[in-house]
Amino acid sequence: YLFIFLFLAVEIAVVNSLSVFADPGYSSTTFRQGYVTHRDFVVTPQLKPRVDFWIDIFARYHKNEFVIHHRKYPFLVFRVVKLGGIKFLEGTRRFERYKRKLLKKEIRETENILKRLLKGATPRTSVEREVFNNLALVPLSYKTYLRKNITGQLRAQGGIREEFAEALRRSGRYMHIIKSIFVDRYGLPLELTRLPFVESSFNYNARSAAGASGIWQFMPRTARIYGLKVNYSLDERRDIIASTDAAARYLRDAYNELLSWQLAVTSYNHGVYGVKRKIKKHRTRSLSRLINHPRIDAFGFASSNFFAELLAAVEVYNNRSYYFPEVKLEPPVHMAVRRLPYSVSVTYLVSKLGVPLAEFKSLNNALSWRVWKGYRKIPAGYLIKVPLKYKRKLAALTIPPPRTSFTFSNANYYRVRRGDTLIKIGRRFNISVKELKRLNNLKRDVIKVGQVIKIAPSSTKKSYWNGIHTVRRGETLSYIARRYKVSLKDLRRVNNLSSSLIKVGQRLKVPSRSKGEGKIVGSKGSYMTYKVKSGDTLWTLSKRFGTSISAIKRASNLRSSKLIKGQKLRIPRK
Structure with a gap:
């Protein structure tokens, strides 16, 4: 038993002292971690090889260098593949296809070499010697594991x-704001402010294939849970202040649930309840055990390495003058804010x-392209941001209230309601979408709540409503017949047309009524009685009888605009 204990102790010491990287001459003594604000962020011997691996990925290997390593234990590195000589293709789909194909081939080759070497074969080629030299750095316990777990377990990390x-x-630009919110407002550890290096590389407009957005990479559902607005006008996941506040609250809540910053940070990638399920299943709260134990496969590659990546980012950022002596940080942006x-409008x-x-756009990333194009206004409640030198102007700025009412000169206009579309409005008022867009000079089908749109030509243009219609581009005889609710046969008859062919600018007579229309069933004094037919609306009746919708509703004691077939209405005479 004493012999076994001493053997394991020596083995653990070897694991903690070796630097298992592709370059045999590399030494991990360059690790320069300084003061940490919470003990959970101290790099333990169990996490150190994994953290060292990510430091190299961040600060040593370039974009066309790919490290072939073990999936579960990424610090077991076997080769470094360099893609060169095709810089003119970089960033193209062709280059991506080439890269995937080449890496797949190199991974397969490395896997086959490892299988032979682990069986005691002698290296013959330069590639086999490279793999052999790196394999010699791997402790015996890992070699035993590799013999049984090598197929499909290699991957390439760029x-x-x-x-x-x-x-x-x-x-x-914004690290001072993130620190202010995390540390000063919520009392969170300073190390958490380095998380955007892992999530988005501080790309303020970053968007993942899964739909996460902003430097904190919030998914829409999680963003809304934490009070961020995500709609057609606004996406506060891209707002530096709102999203940072939400991220701080998420991490605070995750820590309160999991009682460990290591697990709370991991939950940022795996979800709080996902982490809790793994803790319950494997009966351990140790992140090192969950990710390092050979018989526990708790997380995927991303979640297993998420906390180690954060520790590596903390190390590189805190010692950036050592790792990146040529890099100068952008000056901090100081701004004035005001809630609308x-x-x-912009x-x-x-x-x-x-x-x-x-300059205004760079500080207000949350506003959507619809706002910048002028299709929508900046919504009320949004926290606008301007450079600090405009602070006094912003404070003195008068924001005009929206108009609460719109006076209709006639019934030719309609105010858009929630849920309306051009198609719905067209069907309601028996007018085509194309005609609506022409009347309102709309280039797109986008309309917004409260917008007032024209649904018929002005009453000064009598060609539509005095029995004469002037043909416009795109109109057909069938469309005109449907618009005035007359039969195609009657329309052709009154205009002496032998076919349905018409041309732009042609003037057509429109019959007053078609068979099947509602009838005037009575007349008395200044009113006439009308029996509603299928398809009638107050708007079409007001146009037919030269009156207004409000006059018909008042005369017929109607509280709503809904009509029923067979219903009798009192229509004011002209």
């Missing part, structure tokens, strides 16, 4: 030195404040 350098530069009492704010549009 270096991101260039990307991390850019992330360092960008972090200077009412919705307002054009109004920029013109009144005198802020350059590009």
Whole structure:
């Protein structure tokens, strides 16, 4: 028993002292971690090889260098593959296909070499000697594991030195704001402010294939749970202040649930209840055991390495002058903010404040393209941000309240309600979408609640309503017949047409009524009685009889605009 104990102790010591990286000359003594604010962020011997691996990925390997390593134990590195000589293809789909194909081939080759070497074969080629030299650094206990777990367990990790350098530069803009919210407002450990290096590389417009967005990579559902607005006008996942506050609250809540910053950070990638299920299943709260034990496969690759990546990012950021001496951080951005009492257009704010549009846009990433294009206004309640030098102008700015009413000169206009679309409005008022867009000079099908749109030509243009219709581009005889609710046969008859062929600008007579229309069943004094037929609306009746919707409703004692077939209405005479 004493012999076994001493053997295991020596084996653990070997694991903690060796640097199992592709370059045999590399030494992990360059690890320079300094003061940490919470004991959970101290790099333990169990986590150190994994953290060292990610430090190398962040700060040593370049974008066209790929490390072939073990999936469960990424610090077991066997080869480094370099892609060179095709820089003109970088960033293209062709290059991505080439890269995937080449890496798949190299991984398969490395796997076959390892299988032979683990059986005692002698290396013959330069690639086999490279793998053999790196395999010699692997402790005996890992070799025993590899003999049984090598098939399908290798992967390639690309270096991101260039990307991390850019992330360092960008972090200077808002790191002071993140620190203020995390540390000063919520009392969270300082190390958590380095999480955007892992999540988004401090790309403020980052968006993942799964739909996560912003530097904190919130999914829409989680964002809404934490009070962030995600809609057609606004996506606060891209707002530096709102999203950082939400991320701080999420991590605080996760820590309160899991009682460990190691597990809370892991939950940012795996979910709080996902982590709790793994704890319950494997009966351990130790992250090192969950990710390192050979018989426990708790998380996938991303979640298993998430906390180690954060520790590596903390190390590199805190010692950036050592790892990236050439990188200078962008100066911190100081801004003035104000919450909008009412919705307002971008054009109004920029013109009144005198802020350059590009500068205003860079500070307000949350606003959607619809707002920048002018299709929508900045919604009320949004916290607008401008450079600090515009602070006084922003405080003195008058935000005009929206108009609460719209006076209709006639029944030719309609105010858009929630749920309305051009198609629905067209069906309701028997007008095509194309005609609606023409009448309102709309280039797109986008309309918004409260918008007033024209649904018929002005009453000064009598060609539509005095029995004469002037043909417009795109109209057909069938469309005109449906519009005026007359039969195609009657329309052709009154205009002496032998076919349905018409041309733009042609003037057509429109019959007053078609068979099957509602009938005037009585007349008395200043009113006539009308029997509603299928398809009638107050709007079409007001146009037919030259009156207004409100006059018909008043005369017929109607409380709503809904009509029923067979219903009798009192229509005011002209």
